[in-house]
Amino acid sequence: MRRIINLRPGRGGIVLWGALPFLVAGVAYAVASAERLAVNPNDKLLPQLSSFGTALARLALNPDQRTGDYLMWVDTLASLQRLGIGLSVAAALALVLGLAIGLIPYVRAGLSPFVGVISMIPPMAVLPVLFIVFGLDELSKVVLIVLGVAPFLVRDLALRVEDMPREQLIKAQTLGASTWQIVIRVVLPQMLPRLIDAVRLSLGPAWLFLISAEAIAATEGLGYRIFLVRRYMAMDVILPYVAWITLLAFLSDAALRWINARFFPWLRAGKGQS
Amino acid sequence: MSRISVRNLWKEYPGQVVLERVSLEIPSGEFCALVGPSGCGKTTFLRLLLGEESPSRGVIELDGKPLVAEPGPDRGVVFQRYSVFPHLTVLQNVIIGREFERSRLLGKLFGAERRAAVEEADEILETVGLSAHRSKYPAELSGGMQQRLAISQALIRKPKVLLLDEPFGALDAGTKSQMYDLLLGLWDKHKMSVFMITHDLKEGFTLATRVLAFDKVRLDPQAPGAYGATVTYDLPLEAKPARKAAAA
Structure with a gap:
């Protein structure tokens, strides 16, 4: 008998083992739901799988009776817009501040303790302040995402710039590069994929902040809808919405990973099949 | 001198x-x-x-x-490791010295100037025997090839x-x-x-x-x-x- 650390699944095995937990969870839900509905046909906690379909069709394919909007698409658009703006601003901040802190000793001396302290502020604790200062509409939600995600991105990028081999920076100088040229030809191209990876890791926190902000004050958005229908215990809406958010997060993660593979081929160079 | x-x-x-x-x-x-x-x-x-x-x-x-x-x-330099830029191909690694010199703002050459730099770089790569690998990334080269690349890179600025x-x-x-x-x-x-x-x-x-x-x-x-x-x-x-x- 070989050691278990040396046993590897084949191609089909990987698919099978990967799908298994999903199947188990699905079956467990269906069984539990059927049992509860058998006891009480009006049970709302674990609705039938088919009622998800009806709820989704109502929200996504039919206009709302009151407003005439397709609620799910309106919600999705609003949420993605907030998320996109928040993450873009945070990434841009990280690029400017992270590179400067990592590369320029004076900026590091001046800003790195400050960023270190700012990153320790729990963003949710200052959410009321954001609502007071920036109002209840879009800006405060975007600022919450930026505040929650940017310090991590800035610090991560600054550390990665500092970790660059000293030899590369010296080499660039012996080739006559100015600080600006080092930034745009040596540091920036190597840091962009790192930044994208850091943004991928921040997707989870970003969604957390978005949904929290929407839950408290919004008129549309995926988080707003979930917390709105919670009052009616409409699990047939909440669960599909959660699945939809998960899918969106998964797809944005995959898209960022694809960007890294497509635009930075040198990352994979020399590491087996590329 | x-x-x-x-x-x-x-x-x-x-x-x-x-x-x-x-x-x-x-x-x-x-x-x-x-x-x-x-x-x-x-x-x-x-x-x-x-x-x-x-x-x-x-x-x-x-x-x-x-x-x-x-x-x-x-003053050109070649270190034991990490002397070349991992995100640039062999050719780009060599012409970057010229690009730093001639293009202060972008650090990148285009058109005729780029062609001249490429020609010059090709000549150096020929001497060190890396012509066949000019579009590879450093990580795809052996240790000896990487050091030859590092030397070529240093030579393009003709250091004293x-x-x-x-x-x-x-x-x-x-x-x-x-x-x-x-x-x-x-x-x-x-x-x-x-x-x-x-x-x-x-x-x-x-x-x-x-x-x-x-x-x-x-x-x-x-x-x-x-x-x-x-x-x-x-x-x-x-x-x-x-x-x-x-x-x-």
């Missing part, structure tokens, strides 16, 4: 003297091998020449002018002085001897001064026209950092081409 004079050079760190009383006159075009035990200041001396660090006392002059205290295009920090330390014996021929050929062609740190005495004596041995002459067992190393031997060897001719 690339005459280097070092006068009464000291390098001290808090609680430690690394180099003391180093004085040298190196005429233009010399190939110096820096040898000596670990931790005796060879690398510090190279960093001082490079301008990465500045001396505590004393001066280094290049052609009669004190060295600027930061790395510049008159080439500094080598154990450039062949990580290479196998066969690759090393190829690299020796290559380096001697380039040194002969470009007429630059070379300073090479090596742990391999034989390598030093094979390549150099002058061997500088670093060591500590004074030692205080109670305070190991109290005294620094200096150049204990400064051995001029006969010129390489002449020796080569004699061997043939």
Whole structure:
């Protein structure tokens, strides 16, 4: 008998083992739901799988009776817009501040303790302040995402710039590069994929902040809808919405990973099949 | 021209003297091998020449002018590792020196200027035998090929002085001897001064026209950092081409 650390699944095995937990969870839900509905046909906690379909069709394919909007698409658009703006601003901040802190000793001396302290502020604790200062509409939600995600991105990028081999920076100088040229030809191209990876890791926190902000004050958005229908215990809406958010997060993660593979081929160079 | 004079050079760190009383006159075009035990200041001396660090006392002059205290295009360098840019192909790694020089704002050349730089780079790559690999990334090259690339990259700015920090330390014996021929050929062609740190005495004596041995002459067992190393031997060897001719 070989050691278990040396046993590897084949191609089909990987698919099978990967799908298994999903199947188990699905079956467990269906069984539990059927049992509860058998006891009480009006049970709302674990609705039938088919009622998800009806709820989704109502929200996504039919206009709302009151407003005439397709609620799910309106919600999705609003949420993605907030998320996109928040993450873009945070990434841009990280690029400017992270590179400067990592590369320029004076900026590091001046800003790195400050960023270190700012990153320790729990963003949710200052959410009321954001609502007071920036109002209840879009800006405060975007600022919450930026505040929650940017310090991590800035610090991560600054550390990665500092970790660059000293030899590369010296080499660039012996080739006559100015600080600006080092930034745009040596540091920036190597840091962009790192930044994208850091943004991928921040997707989870970003969604957390978005949904929290929407839950408290919004008129549309995926988080707003979930917390709105919670009052009616409409699990047939909440669960599909959660699945939809998960899918969106998964797809944005995959898209960022694809960007890294497509635009930075040198990352994979020399590491087996590329 | 690339005459280097070092006068009464000291390098001290808090609680430690690394180099003391180093004085040298190196005429233009010399190939110096820096040898000596670990931790005796060879690398510090190279960093001082490079301008990465500045001396505590004393001066280094290049052609009669004190060295600027930061790395510049008159001094090329090849480190043991990490000398090439991993995100650029072989060709891009070589032309980037020209791009830094000619395009202050973007650091990138286009059109005719780029074609000229590519032509120049191709010529260098041809000499070091990397033409076939010009569109590969450094991670796809072997150790010897990466070092040849690092040398080509340094050569495009035609430095007066080439500094080598154990450039062949990580290479196998066969690759090393190829690299020796290559380096001697380039040194002969470009007429630059070379300073090479090596742990391999034989390598030093094979390549150099002058061997500088670093060591500590004074030692205080109670305070190991109290005294620094200096150049204990400064051995001029006969010129390489002449020796080569004699061997043939």
